[in-house]
Amino acid sequence: MSLYRPPRTQSSEITPREVYLSRRSFMAGTAAGLAFAASGTALAAPLAATPSAYKVADKLTPKQDVTTYNNFYEFGVNKSDPAANSGDFKPTPWAIEVGGLVAKPQVIDLEKIMTEIPMEERVYRMRCVETWSMVIPWIGFPLSALLDRVEPLGSAKYVAFETVVRPAEMPGQSGFFQPLNWPYVEGLRLDEARHPLTILATGLYGETLPNQNGAPIRLVVPWKYGFKGVKSIVKITLTEKEPPTTWKNSGPSEYGFYANVNPAVDHPRWSQATERRIGEGDGLFGGRRVDTLPFNGYADEVAGLYAGMDLKKFY
């Protein structure tokens, strides 16, 4: 199993890209053909991006699995629910309110910012706290690029994120027995937020984000458990204090603010020492468990952020 390596790979080496590039042009035709039928609703549209050297060499998880198996409780609690129930969600137009301890608070129009900041493709590992994992070719841009625009004040220590609340379009946000309080909120320390690995993703597999994966824009922090990756972001606030986060609120003994992938710190229900790679092999017998790496394999890049911290305490 290969470790994450800091950028040095030639972009031309990103082999799987050609494979789905041809798929992309096919999809482009399809998407154009369907565009009339679906005003406002996201149909994955081609999204151009320059390949980035931030990529792991692991085999990509098939797109089919990436887009049909994930947690997005706003659309239901089962992992097939997001794909099944997100058809009514309208990710365009989209604006993100960025404020708090910043010199230039502003409402950012997503379409506009996507033309102004270059989009990159990054192949990252994704490790869910439920002990499964994927390898996903995201498209997006560093969160730091957005933070630079609003100019955080010296007093800002944390960044808080908020998912949209739209019960009419997100069936999981209405009805009895809602598992979480809405909006879904997440947060990062400012230095984590500014780390070059931290991106806001607007696409995957060469296309705009499907609704079920957090359209139109979501956070991706590859060295943390997946639940840190807040989806469909409408609000970003710079704060001085550690902001509340959804899963920590729901179970403080089980989920922490940091949520760094750590094989040495178990979840009360799951040993985090190993993980099951989704989409490897066909059916029941092809799968394999692999060892989970500290910081999900990104230790060389990010371990320094936590120097001197007791990671068993700050889990």
Place this chain on the structure above:
Amino acid sequence: MALPALPARLKPASVWALYALGLMPGLYAFYLGIYGGLGADPVREFEHLLGTWALRFLCAGLVITPIRDLLSVNLIAYRRALGLIAFYYVLAHFTVYLTLDRGLILTSILGDILKRPYIMLGMVGLLILIPLALTSNRWSIRRLGSRWNSLHKLAYPLLLAALLHYVLSLKSITLEPAIYIAVVTVLLGYRLVRPKLMERRRARRVTATR
């Protein structure tokens, strides 16, 4: 409101039909699993399906008595089959956990069992089920006499352990577990009020015949 009873000669066949029908969902899931029809994480899906069907059949086994008491429908002939089907599902569930899920890595499995309350409760369920399954035959009933009844009262803590195992395995309580919690509460709660209920009934019958 007695249902038209099945002719006695068809009873054994109907019990076998119940076995066949009851094991069908598990076999079908296995078939789907082999041919890639269980989604992105087939092992977990299969494990969950087997656990869910185990819980359903445990509940079904414990619904026979209240149905007989309250609706005068006697399905007692099917209770053993329901219990044994539940047992087979738990065995399969446990086997999948040991092999496909944990890959037979014994140190990690032992650690899991000892450290995680929900796994421990599942083990309690399995350990209770073994003597119940082994004595689910006519010979044992004859041999054990009244002790058989006492032994099989373990079905109640079994159901409770199974429910807690399930609920603690979840990240959050949603509608589906809430339904199982309600069903199990009713099934076990009924056992608490049943002695009084039966006594009242008997008393009424006695006065009626007097």
